[in-house]
Amino acid sequence: MTKTIRQLAGRSPALATLLFAICACTAESPPATEAVDLIVAGAAVVTMDANDTIIEDGAVAVADGVIVAVGTRAEITATYHAETSLDGDGRVLMPGLVNGHSHAAMTLLRGVADDLDLMEWLNNYIFPAEVEFVDAEFVRIGTELACWEMVRGGTTMFVDMYYFGDIIADVVDRCGMRAMISATVIDQRSPDAEGAIDSIQKGSEFIERWKNRNSRITPIFGPHANYTLNAEQLQATREAANALGVPISIHLSESPFELQYSKDTYGTTSIELFESIGFFDGPTIAAHVVWPTTREIPILAERQVGVIHNPTSNMKIASGIAPVTAMLDAGVRMGLGTDGAASNNDLDLWEEMRLAAFLQKVEQMNPEVLPATTVLRMATIGGAEAIGMGDTIGSLEVGKRADLIQVSFDDVHHVPTFDVVSHLVYVTDEQDVTTVVVDGKVLMQDRRMLTLQTDRIAQEARDLAAKIQAALAARNR
Amino acid sequence: MTKTIRQLAGRSPALATLLFAICACTAESPPATEAVDLIVAGAAVVTMDANDTIIEDGAVAVADGVIVAVGTRAEITATYHAETSLDGDGRVLMPGLVNGHSHAAMTLLRGVADDLDLMEWLNNYIFPAEVEFVDAEFVRIGTELACWEMVRGGTTMFVDMYYFGDIIADVVDRCGMRAMISATVIDQRSPDAEGAIDSIQKGSEFIERWKNRNSRITPIFGPHANYTLNAEQLQATREAANALGVPISIHLSESPFELQYSKDTYGTTSIELFESIGFFDGPTIAAHVVWPTTREIPILAERQVGVIHNPTSNMKIASGIAPVTAMLDAGVRMGLGTDGAASNNDLDLWEEMRLAAFLQKVEQMNPEVLPATTVLRMATIGGAEAIGMGDTIGSLEVGKRADLIQVSFDDVHHVPTFDVVSHLVYVTDEQDVTTVVVDGKVLMQDRRMLTLQTDRIAQEARDLAAKIQAALAARNR
Numbered sequence: 024m025t026k027t028i029r030q031l032a033g034r035s036p037a038l039a040t041l042l043f044a045i046c047a048c049t050a051e052s053p054p055a056t057e058a059v060d061l062i063v064a065g066a067a068v069v070t071m072d073a074n075d076t077i078i079e080d081g082a083v084a085v086a087d088g089v090i091v092a093v094g095t096r097a098e099i100t101a102t103y104h105a106e107t108s109l110d111g112d113g114r115v116l117m118p119g120l121v122n123g124h125s126h127a128a129m130t131l132l133r134g135v136a137d138d139l140d141l142m143e144w145l146n147n148y149i150f151p152a153e154v155e156f157v158d159a160e161f162v163r164i165g166t167e168l169a170c171w172e173m174v175r176g177g178t179t180m181f182v183d184m185y186y187f188g189d190i191i192a193d194v195v196d197r198c199g200m201r202a203m204i205s206a207t208v209i210d211q212r213s214p215d216a217e218g219a220i221d222s223i224q225k226g227s228e229f230i231e232r233w234k235n236r237n238s239r240i241t242p243i244f245g246p247h248a249n250y251t252l253n254a255e256q257l258q259a260t261r262e263a264a265n266a267l268g269v270p271i272s273i274h275l276s277e278s279p280f281e282l283q284y285s286k287d288t289y290g291t292t293s294i295e296l297f298e299s300i301g302f303f304d305g306p307t308i309a310a311h312v313v314w315p316t317t318r319e320i321p322i323l324a325e326r327q328v329g330v331i332h333n334p335t336s337n338m339k340i341a342s343g344i345a346p347v348t349a350m351l352d353a354g355v356r357m358g359l360g361t362d363g364a365a366s367n368n369d370l371d372l373w374e375e376m377r378l379a380a381f382l383q384k385v386e387q388m389n390p391e392v393l394p395a396t397t398v399l400r401m402a403t404i405g406g407a408e409a410i411g412m413g414d415t416i417g418s419l420e421v422g423k424r425a426d427l428i429q430v431s432f433d434d435v436h437h438v439p440t441f442d443v444v445s446h447l448v449y450v451t452d453e454q455d456v457t458t459v460v461v462d463g464k465v466l467m468q469d470r471r472m473l474t475l476q477t478d479r480i481a482q483e484a485r486d487l488a489a490k491i492q493a494a495l496a497a498r499n500r
Numbered sequence: 501m502t503k504t505i506r507q508l509a510g511r512s513p514a515l516a517t518l519l520f521a522i523c524a525c526t527a528e529s530p531p532a533t534e535a536v537d538l539i540v541a542g543a544a545v546v547t548m549d550a551n552d553t554i555i556e557d558g559a560v561a562v563a564d565g566v567i568v569a570v571g572t573r574a575e576i577t578a579t580y581h582a583e584t585s586l587d588g589d590g591r592v593l594m595p596g597l598v599n600g601h602s603h604a605a606m607t608l609l610r611g612v613a614d615d616l617d618l619m620e621w622l623n624n625y626i627f628p629a630e631v632e633f634v635d636a637e638f639v640r641i642g643t644e645l646a647c648w649e650m651v652r653g654g655t656t657m658f659v660d661m662y663y664f665g666d667i668i669a670d671v672v673d674r675c676g677m678r679a680m681i682s683a684t685v686i687d688q689r690s691p692d693a694e695g696a697i698d699s700i701q702k703g704s705e706f707i708e709r710w711k712n713r714n715s716r717i718t719p720i721f722g723p724h725a726n727y728t729l730n731a732e733q734l735q736a737t738r739e740a741a742n743a744l745g746v747p748i749s750i751h752l753s754e755s756p757f758e759l760q761y762s763k764d765t766y767g768t769t770s771i772e773l774f775e776s777i778g779f780f781d782g783p784t785i786a787a788h789v790v791w792p793t794t795r796e797i798p799i800l801a802e803r804q805v806g807v808i809h810n811p812t813s814n815m816k817i818a819s820g821i822a823p824v825t826a827m828l829d830a831g832v833r834m835g836l837g838t839d840g841a842a843s844n845n846d847l848d849l850w851e852e853m854r855l856a857a858f859l860q861k862v863e864q865m866n867p868e869v870l871p872a873t874t875v876l877r878m879a880t881i882g883g884a885e886a887i888g889m890g891d892t893i894g895s896l897e898v899g900k901r902a903d904l905i906q907v908s909f910d911d912v913h914h915v916p917t918f919d920v921v922s923h924l925v926y927v928t929d930e931q932d933v934t935t936v937v938v939d940g941k942v943l944m945q946d947r948r949m950l951t952l953q954t955d956r957i958a959q960e961a962r963d964l965a966a967k968i969q970a971a972l973a974a975r976n977r
Contacts, residue, residue: 138871341866389818441612
């Protein structure tokens with residue numbers, strides 16, 4: 024068009040000027056772009072797709088909670104417009120982190136006791152505090168506190184195992200995160216059930232209530248471990264889970280204590296026991312898996328058990344060093360978890376990434392093992408696949424739910440930046456995350472929490488902690 | 501006085517009113533308290549004195565760069581007044597952290613390459629980048645960047661080993677930190693010397709220039725390691741250090757490579773070699789010490805060698821797991837270090853504390869070893885003692901130089917707080933530090949850096965990194 028006008032200009036300058044003006048006016052009118060709900064940009068977009076694609080100066084478009092386009096910022100803004108656009112200058116845009124194993128409400132007990140023998144820690148601090156204080160209110164406050172910390176740190180999805188699932192689900196519903204919430208099954212009196220049978224029954228009812236109720240919430244079964252349930256109870260839980268069509272989350276092969284218990288009770292190891300009783304005949308998320316034998320690792324791969332590595336907890340309470348690279352090499356689906364804050368003492372998946380890499384390197388005396396890209400996958404798409412949600416979340420790809428975060432690279436510890444993935448794994452921490460979107464909804468923007476009343480939560484948590492501390496002090500005096 | 505006036509009031513109300521007015525006026529006039537330069541408060545003051553005293557709602561008074569009083573806030577404010585008072589609500593006041601081993605300028609190379617075999621990493625990335633780019637300007641920018649990160653994260657003192665000591669000293673002088681700066685001695689052409697003899701000569705001149713010039717700066721010798729200097733050169737460095745009355749900092753017993761080299765070359769291990777050649781006949785700061793034998797640990801204790809543990813670096817480049825508790829049990833003076841950011845990839849001593857504790861616990865399969873209090877000592881008074889400055893810094897005690905920090909406990913990861921020391925070790929990170937004072941001077945206040953031009957440093961670091969990245973890409977294409 025411009026060329027045609029220029030040709031005209033030689034013959035009729037006045038007409039050409041008029042036509043130029045019309046063209047300029049047209050160019051200024053709103054472009055015929057498609058309306059979406061949200062456009063989020065990043066100086067680098069770390070997609071975590073199958074090719075580990077990183078797009079410089081990129082963006083994603085989101086409509087109805089779904090990613091509808093991923094590309095350069097120029098491509099996206101040429102094709103879409105949105106009422107809400109989140110600028111990405113100096114920020115990395117990436118999928119939200121997936122916390123594959125947590126006990127969220129236990130965040131209320133962070134630092135209540137440390138550096139103790141496991142049994143002293145459990146029997147004199149954690150169990151007494153739980154027996155006396157864990158009720159619906161404890162779980163509400165503790166889960167709100169955990170969701171606050173997780174969102175603040177860029178976690179968009181977590182797999183939880185605790186009590187009072189309805190309360191947890193209600194908090195998750197309101198705060199906007201995504202979660203799998205386990206109905207804990209344990210053969211003892213617990214805060215919300217009287218034993219294995221009762222907890223399976225109540226768990227089934229919880230799952231019925233929440234199944235298909237909120238697309239962000241997946242109710243599942245959480246049989247505690249092979250040393251707190253007998254083989255029949257484990258089988259019964261699997262049958263109940265399969266009848267309801269939900270996965271199971273369980274502690275598995277975590278500690279030398281569990282190894283010994285399993286050997287003494289069953290004459291075999293946990294994973295071989297589970298295989299023999301059909302426990303893996305359905306989707307399973309196994310937390311810890313520190314002590315699998317070379318015979319057991321192929322079972323985990325073949326049965327597509329999702330293994331969640333919890334390096335901080337495994338180190339802090341001295342459970343051991345999981346053979347992460349051996350499991351990955353065997354094709355086991357692996358994610359990362361924080362475990363509860365009582366044994367961590369935070370919910371920082373960035374630290375789990377670093378520790379996972381560091382621990383494998385020093386244990387194998389080889390700096391090449393478990394490189395940054397691999398642990399970043401474990402914290403995102405790998406974790407999503409491990410929990411059976413690889414088609415839904417974990418990467419920035421068209422068709423996936425819009426769970427994404429912006430990470431500021433302005434802080435001094437990111438200066439200079441040679442490699443974005445290296446920094447995400449070896450430098451970034453919770454406080455660098457600026458923006459969190461789950462299911463297309465903005466939960467945190469420029470470090471402001473939009474769905475959680477943080478002042479109230481902090482006050483309630485501190486008040487409850489003061490009561491717990493007084494009770495434990497009286498008890499252990 | 502008030503009682504006397506009240507007694508008067510019955511007889512002469514007018515006189516009593518007058519006297520009340522005089523008293524009120526007197527009460528409003530400045531109290532007869534002592535003037536100091538600075539009062540810094542904390543909701544909890546973690547003194548790190550010999551009794552691990554923690555003062556609730558406490559404060560310190562500082563005059564002429566020295567701590568003149570430590571007590572409750574009420575005691576301090578009743579006795580002292582100061583033009584500058586730093587409020588401590590919601591904050592922990594504690595000694596600044598001591599980074600016992602760093603290569604500050606290498607912060608410019610953080611993340612330039614990771615997850616590589618040590619020799620590939622050194623030969624294809626670190627050494628080529630250093631050969632081409634390390635000059636006075638690189639050292640100035642890199643050290644400024646490191647000082648920025650260290651101050652931001654609460655480190656007030658560091659022991660550095662790099663090149664162009666005058667430049668490093670100049671940066672430290674200007675930014676206000678405290679440092680021991682090594683003149684690196686190495687038997688090869690380096691950025692600032694031609695070999696062992698030349699580096700000893702130039703190092704001596706550097707030490708002469710900076711000795712007694714600035715009380716915050718201690719110039720020392722930094723012979724690199726037993727595999728980059730022969731026994732005679734090591735001895736010559738010790739003699740030069742003793743002649744000048746300065747300590748030595750050296751890499752020692754770091755890696756299986758060093759073990760093998762020492763065995764092949766000397767038929768013994770590094771520490772036994774050093775003992776036999778008199779290398780420990782003077783103050784020595786030994787970095788890493790991953791592989792001391794049971795025979796060598798008592799030598800380190802007896803010779804009062806300060807050992808600096810660098811857990812991140814030791815894990816990330818797979819050097820090994822140092823026997824920290826065995827050394828502590830033997831009476832070895834131990835501190836913590838970050839090593840260079842090229843193998844870390846940050847300068848975060850909070851993370852070193854956590855990793856030190858975690859790594860010992862899992863390695864010994866015992867959660868009780870290296871408790872939080874012990875690692876916090878390593879990062880403060882223990883580190884100060886290890887580098888021979890235990891009388892000067894490392895704790896908040898009357899007579900010590902005023903190197904102190906405030907750490908905010910407002911962040912969600914500190915909620916709730918059962919135990920301040922537990923949180924400092926297992927939760928706190930760089931970004932929680934709000935205030936840093938060195939030698940009585942405020943270097944950072946409410947997260948604002950007061951002595952470093954951070955925008956300029958970030959820009960210069962990014963510009964230089966872009967050149968380095970282009971050169972390495974061309975080289976490794």
